[in-house]
Amino acid sequence: MARTREVYFYDYAADFGLSGLAGTLCARSTLRLDEPVVLDVAESEAEDDDHRLGADARLLLESPLPDDVLHTVWLAAVRRCFDPAEEGTDTRTWLERVADLCPPRAPERDPYEATSLDEARPVVPEEELRTAVAAEIESAAAGLGLRVAVPGVVPALLRVVREADADLGFRLFLRALKAYSVPVGADTYERLLALGDGLAYPRVVVHDELTVRWRPLDPGRRDFARGRFGLPILAAALRGTEWTYGGTPREHIQRVADDGPGHAPGAYAAVLLDDAWRLLDSAVPSRAVGLLWRTATGRLNVLDEDEFDADGRVWLEQVSQVCHAHLAEVDPAYAPFLSPARTDLTEAVLREVREAVHADAEPVRGVARVLEDVVTAVDPDLGFRLLLHILTTYGVPVGEARRGRYRALAAQLGFSEDHLDDRLPEDRRGVS
Structure with a gap:
């Protein structure tokens, strides 16, 4: 037995x-x-x-x-x-x-507890x-x-x-x-x-x-067990006004940069810095960077007294500074560098971003062109992750055909299965 x-x-x-x-x-x-x-x-x-x-x-x-x-x-x-x-x-x-x-x-144990544990x-x-x-x-x-x-x-x-x-x-x-x-x-x-x-x-x-x-730090690492990483997970942490209960913006950046138990010291900070650098050094206009960030955080209509992220590039500089400080502390020998952009997937990701133009959620339609610029001028990997995050933030239903394409792209990019998970709302009409 x-x-x-x-x-x-x-x-x-x-x-x-x-x-x-x-x-x-x-x-x-x-x-x-x-x-x-x-x-x-x-x-x-x-x-x-x-x-x-x-x-x-x-x-x-x-x-x-x-x-x-x-x-x-x-x-x-x-x-x-x-x-x-x-x-x-x-x-x-x-x-x-x-x-x-x-x-x-x-x-x-009581019967209900025992049954739950059996599962x-x-x-x-x-x-x-x-x-x-x-x-x-x-x-x-x-x-x-x-x-x-x-x-x-x-x-x-x-x-x-x-x-x-x-x-x-x-x-x-x-x-x-x-x-x-x-x-x-x-x-x-x-x-x-x-x-x-x-x-x-x-x-x-x-x-x-x-x-x-630990293996040497790699800003191109994508197989994080807890799913999302980089700018999308920071956007989730600073969504709307809910973040105010968890500390200052800088404290939230630090939490995302912190690796947590069981992870290579600096692993999360390296990929977050990689994302921030790409946007900072890109030709995407500052106004567009700000729109992208505030859309990703659900903060388009939020008025803060300090407006900490009103200027997208100034905000990304803050992110960069926190990541640099964290990396200097946990791995002083690490010299940050940009991982190669996944330009081989530009067209595939661009097709999925262009589908966002038809979304029912107006904020998603409003940022679709900026996402296209990120895919073509910055990095398809970052553009795809931001697309997934924004669709989730605004509850845009995703049909099984499109979900299947997302899974295929995620696999090509090396994401863990947890990255998509069940966060994307299902389109029960089966629309692709």
Whole structure:
């Protein structure tokens, strides 16, 4: 029978279970850590609704793993900051004491909650998971052997994965990588993140504290997992007058430029700066740039006391300054440059922009000619992204035929599937 897995992101906002306890202890390693203190921390986490802690401990206790394997894995996970052997006890006995502090099972959920979780519950066969996690451990073996000051950590982790539980083994592997700052490449990071997503982890379980060797910043990057990026997402953040509740315009620029956890430092700032530069250095008149921006933000009829974006180019200079400052902070070696314009797609994007002339929304018709200029004189990629954003802003229905063309263009430009998502309103009449 297939194993029933938990929807961890529903119950936890950070690492959890035995790996979560190990992370907490690592963070306290400058303080005194003896067995009574550690058991107090474990009891506190169990009382704070970490139902997985007891389950993890019992998984190891019920496994055939010898004490030396459990001891090795534990020392690697906590960076040797607490060693049961130094307290005169073996690792199994210590795990039994942890398990005794934890409820034997999670509390019952109400039927509605349980049904909702069943729809999101991951289905990952254990053997498939064992194979995937073991492959990542073996791939990281050289780094683990070089940096982790615990002999035999790689074979010990593999035995946990193969003889106890692959989910727990994966989390303890991640914790060892973090405890000893073992660097992983960007490709490895993406695989680890995908494994975590497949197990319904909160994303911080993988990326928080992980040392990643990021790829060089690329202003032409388009495969952002959270969909939109650059000027369109800034326009969404500053839409109408709603933005005033979230801070100043400069603070909103900073939020869009910030990369957020799990992304290469500077990645979002680099593409936002790329967009701003293209418009700043283009032959598109300043009045047209201002019209484009205020249309994209739904601010055509909004009168602000400071009119922060009344002059499109002055506003883009502010955007540029914030991005430059952010990039200088997170990646001082990065020298900003423009990515090549996608001129091969000019005609294809231009055809879609010209369809906007027929939109029912007057603001969309009013900015269509400016969008054409962006496509032909600036960059079809930027023109296409602004078109999608403006259609969404004004709720312009998009028929399935046109939506299909948009998907094809998005794929050619390298956008993630999330970029179109379900944001564009459907034209249920099927008009293309």
